[in-house]
Each structure stands twice: as C-alpha cells, then as structure tokens.
Amino acid sequence: MLNRPRAEAQSLADAIIAVKDRVRLCSRCFSLTEEDPCLICTDVRRDATVLCVVAEAKDIYALERTSAFRGRYHVLGGLISPMDGIGPAQLRVKELIDRVAREGPREVLIATNPNAEGEATALYLSRLISPSGVSVTRLAYGLPIGGDLDYADEVTLAKALEGRRAL
Numbered sequence: 001m002l003n004r005p006r007a008e009a010q011s012l013a014d015a016i017i018a019v020k021d022r023v024r025l026c027s028r029c030f031s032l033t034e035e036d037p038c039l040i041c042t043d044v045r046r047d048a049t050v051l052c053v054v055a056e057a058k059d060i061y062a063l064e065r066t067s068a069f070r071g072r073y074h075v076l077g078g079l080i081s082p083m084d085g086i087g088p089a090q091l092r093v094k095e096l097i098d099r100v101a102r103e104g105p106r107e108v109l110i111a112t113n114p115n116a117e118g119e120a121t122a123l124y125l126s127r128l129i130s131p132s133g134v135s136v137t138r139l140a141y142g143l144p145i146g147g148d149l150d151y152a153d154e155v156t157l158a159k160a161l162e163g164r165r166a167l
Contacts, residue, residue, distance in 0.1 A: 028099070030075040030092055031057045040073060047071045051105040053096060053125060055079045055112050063111065071109070074099060079117035080124055088124060096125070100134055107135045114141055114159075 001009060025031070026038035033039070040046060040060070050071030054060055055078055063069050076091045100108060108129050112118035126136045141159035143152055152160075 025075075029073045030077060030095070031060055031073060045070070048103065049106045050109060051100070051103070051107070052109045052111050055118070055121070059111065069109075071107075072105075076112075076121070079112060080121045081117045091121075093125070093128070097128060100129055100132060105134060107137055109137045109139070111139050114139075 001012075022034050023032050024034075024036065026033045026036055026041055028037045028041040031038050031040065035042075047070050050069075051074055052063065052069060052071055053074045053076060054063070055076050057075050060073050060075070063073075074092070074096050076093065076096070078086055078091055080086060080088060080091070108125070110122040110125055112121050122138055126138075129136050140163045141156070142163055143149070143156065143160050149157070
C-alpha cells in the first residue's frame with residue numbers, strides 16, 4: 001500500500017467507508033444488504049414455504065451459487081458454542097421462532113456446518129420448532145461428486161450410508 005499512489009489509497013478508504021455507511025442487516029432474515037428488506041426477502045418468485053437457517057450471511061452466498069435453493073433464509077449470527085460462551089440467547093433464535101410462527105413455513109431447512117457446534121445448533125432448533133408441526137430438515141452428508149471411496153474418511157462414509165436414498 002505504501003508503494004501505491006495516494007489516490008488508490010484514498011479510493012480504498014472511500015470504498016470501506018461506503019460499505020460501512022450503506023450495508024446493514026435485513027430486518028427479516030438478518031443477511032447483509034443495502035436495501036431493507038433485502039432482495040431475497042422481497043423476491044416474490046422465491047418459495048416462502050421453505051425457510052433455510054444458516055449460521056452466517058456468507059453461507060447464503062454459498063447456497064445461492066448452487067442455484068438449487070429457491071426458498072428464503074434466516075441468519076442466526078453464529079452457532080451454539082458453550083466453549084466460546086455462545087448460547088441461544090446470543091443468536092437470533094427468538095427471531096427465528098417468531099418468524100416461523102408469523103410466516104408459517106411448511107419446512108425449515110437447517111443448513112449449519114457438520115461440526116459439533118453446527119450439530120448442537122441443529123438439534124436445539126429442531127427441538128424448538130418440531131412441536132409447532134413444521135417439518136424440520138437437515139442438509140445431507142456424504143461424498144463429494146468426483147470423489148473416490150478409498151480417500152473418504154470413515155465418518156463421511158458412515159454419514160453417506162445413513163443418508164442413502166432410493167434411485
């Protein structure tokens with residue numbers, strides 16, 4: 001940066017300030033947006049009966065790149081992690097429960113990472129939402145496309161076997 005012209009440094013500084021001034025959280029899904037509510041929440045072509053719960057806003061972009069999910073999202077703002085002092089009260093769990101009650105989706109898809117925190121969060125949310133009669137689903141686990149069985153670890157293979165489906 002020290003070797004670049006002052007104008008480039010100023011341009012970068014202006015861009016950072018513009019992001020800070022314009023980007024905020026969507027009041028419905030808590031994703032990052034310049035418009036409130038965000039474009040996903042206001043898109044009438046999206047399936048409002050399926051709500052996908054993610055830990056962070058960046059997870060939405062990963063799912064959107066697939067073009068396979070056409071529902072709506074809810075960003076928790078993290079995962080339950082007692083070791084880090086993060087419990088449900090530090091996340092947007094209450095907002096999720098209120099949203100499920102208000103919007104009445106037929107399915108809540110929990111799309112958290114397949115690690116201890118993601119699993120704990122998914123289980124906690126499932127126990128809260130299931131009594132309402134809403135179907136609670138979880139992303140499947142398994143082998144990557146193009147992968148070889150002999151390179152997969154035992155846990156991945158076990159999860160792939162558990163999640164098998166009919167052809």
